[in-house]
Amino acid sequence: xxxxxxxxxxxxxxxxxxxxxxxxxxxxxxxxxxxxxxxxxxxxxxxxxxxxxxxxxxxxxxxxxxxxxxxxxxxxxxxxxxxxxxxxxxxxxxxxxxxxxxxxxxxxxxxxxxxxxxxxxxxxxxxxxxxxxxxxxxxxxxxxxxxxxxxxxxxxxxxxxxxxxxxxxxxxxxxxxxxxxxxxxxxxxxxxxxxxxxxxxxxxxxxxxxxxxxxxxxxxxxxxxxxxxxxxxxxxxxxxxxxxxxxxxxxxxxxxxx
Amino acid sequence: xxxxxxxxxxxxxxxxxxxxxxxxxxxxxxxxxxxxxxxxxxxxxxxxxxxxxxxxxxxxxxxxxxxxxxxxxxxxxxxxxxxxxxxxxxxxxxxxxxxxxxxxxxxxxxxxxxxxxxxxxxxxxxxxxxxxxxxxxxxxxxxxxxxxxxxxxxxxxxxxxxxxxxxxxxxxxxxxxxxxxxxxxxxxxxxxxxxxxxxxxxxxxxxxxxxxxxxxxxxxxxxxxxxxxxxxxxxxxxxxxxxxxxxxxxxxxxxxxx
Numbered sequence: 001x002x003x004x005x006x007x008x009x010x011x012x013x014x015x016x017x018x019x020x021x022x023x024x025x026x027x028x029x030x031x032x033x034x035x036x037x038x039x040x041x042x043x044x045x046x047x048x049x050x051x052x053x054x055x056x057x058x059x060x061x062x063x064x065x066x067x068x069x070x071x072x073x074x075x076x077x078x079x080x081x082x083x084x085x086x087x088x089x090x091x092x093x094x095x096x097x098x099x100x101x102x103x104x105x106x107x108x109x110x111x112x113x114x115x116x117x118x119x120x121x122x123x124x125x126x127x128x129x130x131x132x133x134x135x136x137x138x139x140x141x142x143x144x145x146x147x148x149x150x151x152x153x154x155x156x157x158x159x160x161x162x163x164x165x166x167x168x169x170x171x172x173x174x175x176x177x178x179x180x181x182x183x184x185x186x187x188x189x190x191x192x193x194x195x196x197x198x199x200x201x202x203x204x205x206x207x208x209x210x211x212x213x214x215x216x217x218x219x220x221x222x223x224x225x226x227x228x229x230x231x232x233x234x235x236x237x238x239x240x241x242x243x244x245x246x247x248x249x250x251x252x253x254x255x256x257x258x
Numbered sequence: 259x260x261x262x263x264x265x266x267x268x269x270x271x272x273x274x275x276x277x278x279x280x281x282x283x284x285x286x287x288x289x290x291x292x293x294x295x296x297x298x299x300x301x302x303x304x305x306x307x308x309x310x311x312x313x314x315x316x317x318x319x320x321x322x323x324x325x326x327x328x329x330x331x332x333x334x335x336x337x338x339x340x341x342x343x344x345x346x347x348x349x350x351x352x353x354x355x356x357x358x359x360x361x362x363x364x365x366x367x368x369x370x371x372x373x374x375x376x377x378x379x380x381x382x383x384x385x386x387x388x389x390x391x392x393x394x395x396x397x398x399x400x401x402x403x404x405x406x407x408x409x410x411x412x413x414x415x416x417x418x419x420x421x422x423x424x425x426x427x428x429x430x431x432x433x434x435x436x437x438x439x440x441x442x443x444x445x446x447x448x449x450x451x452x453x454x455x456x457x458x459x460x461x462x463x464x465x466x467x468x469x470x471x472x473x474x475x476x477x478x479x480x481x482x483x484x485x486x487x488x489x490x491x492x493x494x495x496x497x498x499x500x501x502x503x504x505x506x507x508x509x510x511x512x513x514x515x516x
Contacts, residue, residue, distance in 0.1 A: 022469055025306045026440070027296030028484060029471070031289065034311065038285030048283045050318065051311035053292065060308065083450035084470040085457040118448070125450040143474075159472070182284070190376070192341035192383040199343040211280050212342040213287070214417070216401075226286060 010230060013176045014049035015041055016068035020089050021079040021158055022056050032160040033078045040167045045176030046074065056080060061092035069096075069153055074174065079158030081145065083127045089155060090148065094132035097150065104131045107146050114144035141165035178230035183239050186258030187251050190214070191223040197245045198225065205238040207231060215258075224257040268488060271434045272307040273299055274326035278347050279337040279416055280314050290418040291336045298425045303434030304332065314338060319350035327354075327411055332432065337416030339403065341385045347413060348406065352390035355408065362389045365404055372402030399423035436488035441497050444516030445509050448472070449481040455503045456483065463496040465489060473516075482515040 017037055023029040031053070038048040049072055054060040061080075069075040080089030094101045107129035108121075115121045128145035131137075138147030138154065142165040148155040156166050187194070191214045202210045208229040215222055225242065229235040243253045275295055281287040289311070296306040307330055312318040319338075327333040338347030352359045365387035366379075373379045386403035389395075396405030396412065400423040406413040414424045445452070449472045460468045469484040483500065487493040501511045 019309075022467065022486075023471060023484070024292065025296055025309065026438070026469075026484075026486070027293045027298075027300060027306070028440075028469075030293045034282065035285045035288045038283055042285060048285070049313065051277075051283065051309075053309035055307065082470070082472065084453045085460060086467075086469055119451065122450065124453040127453075128450070180284070182286075192380065192386070193377070195342045195382040195385075202343060209280065209344075211284075211286075211344055212340070213281060214340065226281070226284075228280075228284070 011177050013046045013074075014072045015046050015074040015076060016049060016072040017051045018061070018064050018068060018075065018077045019051065019053040019079060019158075020056065020061060020077055021053075022086070024053050024079075025055055033156075033158070033163055036160060036164060037076055037078075037167065040171075041176075042180050044171070044174050045179045046174065047180060056086045056088055058088060058092045058095065061089065062096040065093055065096040065153070069151070073152060075153045076156060077153065078156050078163055081128065081148070081155060081157060083124050083145075087127070090130050090132060093150070093153060093155060097132055097153075099133040101130050102133045103129045104135065104137060104148075107131065107137055110137075110140075110146055111144050138166050139169040141169060180228050180230055181232055181235050182226055182228045183235055184224050184226045184257035185239060185243055185246075186222060186224045186254040186256070187246055188220055188222045188258070189246075189251050190221045194223075194246060194249060194251075197242070197249065201227075201238060201242040201245060205229075205234060205241070207234055208238045210238075210242070217258075222258050226257075269435050271304045271332075272330045273304050273332040273334060274307060274330040275309045276319070276322050276326060276333065276335045277309065277311040277337060277416075278314065278319060278335055279311075280344070282311050282337075283313055291414075291416070291421055294418060294422060295334055295336075295425065298429075299434075300438050302429070302432050303437045304432065305438060314344045314346055316346060316350045316353065319347065320354045323351055323354040323411070327409065331410060333411045334414060335411065336414050336421055339386065339406070339413060339415060341382050341403075345385075348388050348390065351408070351411060351413060355390055355411075357391040359388050360391045361387045362393065362395060362406075365389065365395055368395075368398075368404055369402050396424050397427040399427060438486050438488055439490055439493050440484050440486045441493055442482050442484045442515035443497060443501055443504075444480060444482045444512040444514075445504055446478055446480045446516070447504075447509050448479045452481075452504060452507060452509075455500070455507065459485075459496060459500040459503060463487075463492060463499070465492055466496045468496075468500070475516075480516050484515075 135150035140146045142162045147166040191212045211226040213224045393408035398404045400420045405424040449470045466487040472481040
C-alpha cells in the first residue's frame, strides 16, 4: 500500500480489533487489550474503528475476520494462540483466508530454543508454531510463541503483557496517517448545562471531535471534555475557544481535565 | 416468549452487548461494562454470545443493532444516552427499528423531579427523556435519566455504576435458561504440558467447556482451568476426573484455582 499525499482531508487509516475468548464473554477476565491496542494505534496514526469480542468458535471467528479485514486497513486479533484445545484462532483465520495451516520453520526454531531448558519441544508445544500458509512472524519478546502476520491481519497473544511486547515489536512498521492528538479540559458542571456550548464548538471547528465525559466525585457533578484532531493548531484553537465559551458562562475551567 | 420445558439439551438463551462510544475506541476509557454485564447475565441464565464496540456514528450503530438483535434473544447497549451532541444512541436505535423518537411522559416526569432542586429541566436535559416510540423505561437508581427498553433491546448508561443500578432494576425480570456454573482448579504447570489431559476431560464429559488460562507469577509458570456447565453434577464429576488426571501426571492441584 502506498500512502498518497493529499493536503485535505488527510486519509484516515483504520484498524479493527477482534478479541477471541470465552473468558472475556463469561466475565471471568477483564479485557485490557482494547485500551492498550487503541492507545498504541493512535501513536501509529491509525484509528481503532471497531472492536468485536467473539467466543472460541470457528464460525464466529471466520465471520468476523472476513468482514473486519475487508473494511479496515488492518485487523488485529488477540487470544486463542496457545497450545490447548480451546486455542483455535490460527485454524479459524486460515479457514477465513482459504489457506492451509503449516508449521512455520522459524517459529519451530524459536520454540526449540525457548523450550530447550524447559523440558523440550513436545508435539503439543509445537502447535504454537502453526500458522496460516504464507504468514510471517511477530517477535514475542516476553515468552516463547511468536505472533503471526498474514495479509493485513496481525494475530496476537491474549495475555496483555505478551500482547504489549508484540506491539512493541511492531512499532513503526505499519503505515499510518497523522496521529490523532487530543487535549482535555474539565469543568465542575453538569454536562446538560453546557451541551449547546459543546455543540457549537464542534460545529465551528471543522475536523475536531469533542467528547463529553461526565463524572460524580466528592458529591459534585463535573465533566471532562476531550477535543481530538489531527491538526495541532486546529486543536489548540478549539481548546482556547471552548475554554473561553465555558468561562463566559461563569465556570472555572481546569486545563488537562479534572 | 414462553420457555419450553425440554429435558435435553436445555435451550441456551443468548445476549449481545453493543458498547457505543469513541472514548472506548480511543483508549481513553477502560471499558468495565463487558465484564459487569457478562457476570450479571450468567446469573440470569443468559449467555453473553458476542460484543461489539462501535463509534458514535449512526450507520455503525444501526448496522450492529439490526444484526445483533436478530440473532440473539436480547441486545444490551451501553453509552450515548446523555444530553450532549455526541449522544446519538436513541436516534440510531429508533432508525434501526424504523420508528419515531418521542418524549416519554414518565421519563419527563422523572427528570422534572430529579432536576427540581438542580436548576430545573432545561430543553437540553429534556433530551434525556427521548425514546424510540413504543419503548418503556428502565429505572435509574443512581441518577436522573432512565434506561430504555424496546422489543428485545435494553438501552443502558455508559457510566459503569449507573449501568449497575439499571441491571439491578432488571434483575429477575428477563426470561433465561439454566445459569452457567463454573469451578476452577489451578496447577503450577505449563499448559502445553497437560493440553492432552484437558482435551480428554472435555471430550469425555459432554456438556462442559474447559478454559485454560496460563499465567506467570513469582518466576513460575502456572495455569487455571475453568470448567463450565449448566448441570452441577456433571460439573463436579468433570472437576474430580480432571483433578485425578492432573494428579496422575505428578502435579499438585489447587481447588478454587491459584
